[in-house]
Amino acid sequence: xxxxxxxxxxxxxxxxxxxxxxxxxxxxxxxxxxxxxxxxxxxxxxxxxxxxxxxxxxxxxxxxxxxxxxxxxxxxxxxxxxxxxxxxxxxxxxxxxxxxxxxxxxxxxxxxxxxxxxxxxxxxxxxxxxxxxxxxxxxxxxxxxxxxxxxxxxxxxxxxxxxxxxxxxxxxxxxxxxxxxxxxxxxxxxx
Numbered sequence: 382x383x384x385x386x387x388x389x390x391x392x393x394x395x396x397x398x399x400x401x402x403x404x405x406x407x408x409x410x411x412x413x414x415x416x417x418x419x420x421x422x423x424x425x426x427x428x429x430x431x432x433x434x435x436x437x438x439x440x441x442x443x444x445x446x447x448x449x450x451x452x453x454x455x456x457x458x459x460x461x462x463x464x465x466x467x468x469x470x471x472x473x474x475x476x477x478x479x480x481x482x483x484x485x486x487x488x489x490x491x492x493x494x495x496x497x498x499x500x501x502x503x504x505x506x507x508x509x510x511x512x513x514x515x516x517x518x519x520x521x522x523x524x525x526x527x528x529x530x531x532x533x534x535x536x537x538x539x540x541x542x543x544x545x546x547x548x549x550x551x552x553x554x555x556x557x558x559x560x561x562x563x564x565x566x567x568x569x570x571x572x
Contacts, residue, residue: 424533429488429506439508442470443486445495449476452550453496455516455542464560465494468567475500491570494563496542496552501526509534512566516542516554536569538562 444462447454455461462472475483476499487493487503490511495501497517504513504526512535515526519541530537540562542552 423505427484427506429484439489439491439511441486441489441491442468443473443490443493443495444470445493445498445500445503446472446474447476447496447498447500449474450498453498453518454545454548454551455496455554456545456548456551457553457556460556461494461554461559464556465563468560468563470494473500475503492563492566494559497521497523497526502529504529504535505533507533507535510536510570512536512538512570514559514562514566515539516552516559518542518544518552536566538566 442465444458444465446458448458458472462470473486475486478486483503484506487506488508490507492512492514493501493504493507494514495516497515501513501515507513513526513530515537517523517539521541527537527539529535540555540559542554545551545553
């Protein structure tokens with residue numbers, strides 16, 4: 382495993398002069414540097430601009446599924462989708478889509494709901510001013526998608542879910558609470 386170290390003398394670029402740092406020391410040092418410019422560069426190269434696809438506001442509402450994964454699946458996904466369909470949501474399974482289709486789909490998103498996992502990394506492609514609701518296990522506490530949202534201008538909200546009784550690595554979403562949170566986010570992104 383190789384983890385690059387970003388260093389002050391290098392303007393935040395990779396520093397190869399200190400190979401003996403521990404993983405903890407590397408993480409602490411790297412946390413000093415923002416990735417805003419890097420993320421903006423990726424968006425530009427994909428033709429997304431700063432506001433998403435061509436500066437357009439997103440209109441699609443996506444429920445991200447991890448049904449193709451081994452963990453962090455929402456076991457009551459059908460009930461959640463049923464509740465969200467009335468608000469215009471469609472189901473998307475990012476792991477089954479080619480990269481170009483993931484970029485295109487998420488660049489048109491107004492609001493994305495989904496469990497913690499790689500599919501939410503597609504927030505990078507969402508238009509500025511859109512929103513994301515991350516579902517996660519209680520006490521999960523990893524702010525990766527909050528940071529990503531902050532960096533690209535995507536409003537972030539999280540919702541703790543209960544572990545699934547038959548499969549604790551999966552989760553049960555509180556459908557009513559998720560729907561209410563989505564309604565609130567929709568009023569915020571409509572402004």
